[in-house]
Amino acid sequence: DAKTTQPPSMDCAEGRAANLPCNHSTISGNEYVYWYRQIHSQGPQYIIHGLKNNETNEMASLIITEDRKSSTLILPHATLRDTAVYYCIVRDRTGANNLFFGTGTRLTVIP
Amino acid sequence: AAGVIQSPRHLIKEKRETATLKCYPIPRHDTVYWYQQGPGQDPQFLISFYEKMQSDKGSIPDRFSAQQFSDYHSELNMSSLELGDSALYFCASSRETGTYITDTQYFGPGTRLTVL
Numbered sequence: 001d002a003k004t005t006q007p008p009s010m011d012c013a014e015g016r017a018a019n020l021p022c023n024h025s026t027i028s029g030n031e032y033v034y035w036y037r038q039i040h041s042q043g044p045q046y047i048i049h050g051l052k053n054n055e056t057n058e059m060a061s062l063i064i065t066e067d068r069k070s071s072t073l074i075l076p077h078a079t080l081r082d083t084a085v086y087y088c089i090v091r092d093r094t095g096a097n098n099l100f101f102g103t104g105t106r107l108t109v110i111p
Numbered sequence: 112a113a114g115v116i117q118s119p120r121h122l123i124k125e126k127r128e129t130a131t132l133k134c135y136p137i138p139r140h141d142t143v144y145w146y147q148q149g150p151g152q153d154p155q156f157l158i159s160f161y162e163k164m165q166s167d168k169g170s171i172p173d174r175f176s177a178q179q180f181s182d183y184h185s186e187l188n189m190s191s192l193e194l195g196d197s198a199l200y201f202c203a204s205s206r207e208t209g210t211y212i213t214d215t216q217y218f219g220p221g222t223r224l225t226v227l
Binding site: 038043044049103 | 115153155221
């Protein structure tokens with residue numbers, strides 16, 4: 001699976017949109033972009049995933065660039081409960097299916 | 112919706128003892144994964160099973176073994192425990208949706224193992 005690069009930390013004001021970037025310049029055509037988050041010592045929580053089209057669900061939106069070399073996770077109205085480590089993971093859904101967790105972005109939502 | 116269940120949630124063992132962690136996947140999920148997260152580290156993949164067969168193997172020590180049973184639950188057996196085995200152990204499950212295509216992994220709450 002391709003590796004990803006994320007900023008180690010970000011702050012966001014409560015109620016504002018949190019935009020978390022991820023670079024995955026070596027992503028291959030079969031690989032999806034997945035986002036998970038981990039709130040202190042809890043199990044990683046699935047947020048969203050996409051292949052090449054932008055995706056939106058009740059938690060977040062995922063914007064993938066046309067060349068698929070980077071993506072942005074958007075939390076539209078961050079709350080204090082969104083404080084967590086956010087992991088961007090690229091994964092081929094065939095073959096080896098384990099997730100490779102990089103260092104992620106520690107998002108702190110500030111009151 | 113039903114989630115992944117892990118037991119026990121907390122476990123304290125002495126060095127050189129054995130431990131067994133259990134994972135009950137989401138209903139109708141056929142694939143189980145085990146991850147280890149040491150203090151201050153990111154989760155690391157250990158091993159996975161599909162339809163009771165080992166499907167992939169990561170950085171799992173030889174002292175550890177795992178299996179998946181006919182009801183799809185899985186157990187991680189850890190022997191000769193060392194201080195460095197103290198960690199959070201997460202189980203995740205998913206289902207195969209097509210030939211060699213698996214869906215999203217969903218994680219359980221984890222088991223915190225402390226080795227004294």
